[in-house]
Amino acid sequence: MTTDQAVRLVSDMRGVRYGEVLAVRPGLDGGLEAEVYGTQLLNDCPQDRWDALDPGAIAAELGAVFIKLNGPRFWVLDGLGAKVAVVEPVVRTFSGLEMRRIAVVRLGDDPASTPYQLRTVERGAVFFFDAGKPIYELVDPDGTAYVMQSYCVGVDPALTEADLPGLASRLATPSGWSFRTRLLDEELVVDTRDRPATVVQDELENTYTLPG
Numbered sequence: 001m002t003t004d005q006a007v008r009l010v011s012d013m014r015g016v017r018y019g020e021v022l023a024v025r026p027g028l029d030g031g032l033e034a035e036v037y038g039t040q041l042l043n044d045c046p047q048d049r050w051d052a053l054d055p056g057a058i059a060a061e062l063g064a065v066f067i068k069l070n071g072p073r074f075w076v077l078d079g080l081g082a083k084v085a086v087v088e089p090v091v092r093t094f095s096g097l098e099m100r101r102i103a104v105v106r107l108g109d110d111p112a113s114t115p116y117q118l119r120t121v122e123r124g125a126v127f128f129f130d131a132g133k134p135i136y137e138l139v140d141p142d143g144t145a146y147v148m149q150s151y152c153v154g155v156d157p158a159l160t161e162a163d164l165p166g167l168a169s170r171l172a173t174p175s176g177w178s179f180r181t182r183l184l185d186e187e188l189v190v191d192t193r194d195r196p197a198t199v200v201q202d203e204l205e206n207t208y209t210l211p212g
Contacts, residue, residue, distance in 0.1 A: 006126045006191045008080070008081050008128050011079045012079075014078050016075045018045050018074075019070070020070040020099075021036075021037040021068075022034040022070055023062040023064035024065050025062075027106065027107075032107040035064075036103040037100065038103075039099050041100075049095060049097040050072055054094075055069060069154070072153050072154060073151065073207070074150060074151055074153070074161065075150050076136065076148050076149065076150060076161060078129055078133060079127075080125065081125070081128065086124040087101050087102070087103065102123065103124075103125075104121070105122075107119070113201060115201055117201075118200050120198055121197045125197070126192070127190040128187060129190075132183060134181055135184055136148040137181075139179070141175070141176030146198075146200050146208035146209060147190070148206055148207065149209045152204060152207070154205060155205050159204065167206075168180070190210075197210070198210035
């Protein structure tokens with residue numbers, strides 16, 4: 001953790017829609033990595049512009065091996081704090097959809113979106129979850145809980161936050177894993193300004209982050 005206290009800059013983020021483009025290419029460590037471009041705080045990722053995205057054209061433009069369209073997604077956190085620029089914040093427009101480069105995801109040798117596989121993300125961000133609000137967690141066999149930061153409607157377009165408490169019946173969690181919903185007794189702050197974030201997805205591509 002950084003020594004300075006995280007300060008919330010943006011509130012009322014729960015339910016805000018966004019989308020991301022992941023440009024996958026060889027990384028410096030010999031594995032694969034993905035540059036992440038997102039619409040966060042720029043626009044709400046209009047469906048017609050999202051549908052117009054051409055992965056082949058974007059790959060050619062960015063010199064990527066291939067493109068992963070990640071979303072659309074909806075935040076299930078409540079606020080955002082100051083972000084450390086882990087990559088130069090370049091703004092690009094793809095098929096009329098404006099996006100900013102925001103993070104780098106380390107993929108190792110597996111570029112696929114494999115459910116329940118931990119990834120590290122250089123994002124330099126602070127997430128706030130409000131006291132009294134519900135959170136949705138994946139719990140691994142060791143009892144470590146990963147809190148959902150966003151849900152995805154790319155796999156199931158009908159998914160809403162109202163459906164999330166019943167998600168346990170839909171997920172084929174590996175042996176020892178579980179899903180739970182709980183109300184926060186106090187504010188939860190996930191501060192990854194000075195360390196890589198650890199994230200994991202379920203088979204619906206909902207994304208969870210390690211709080212500690």
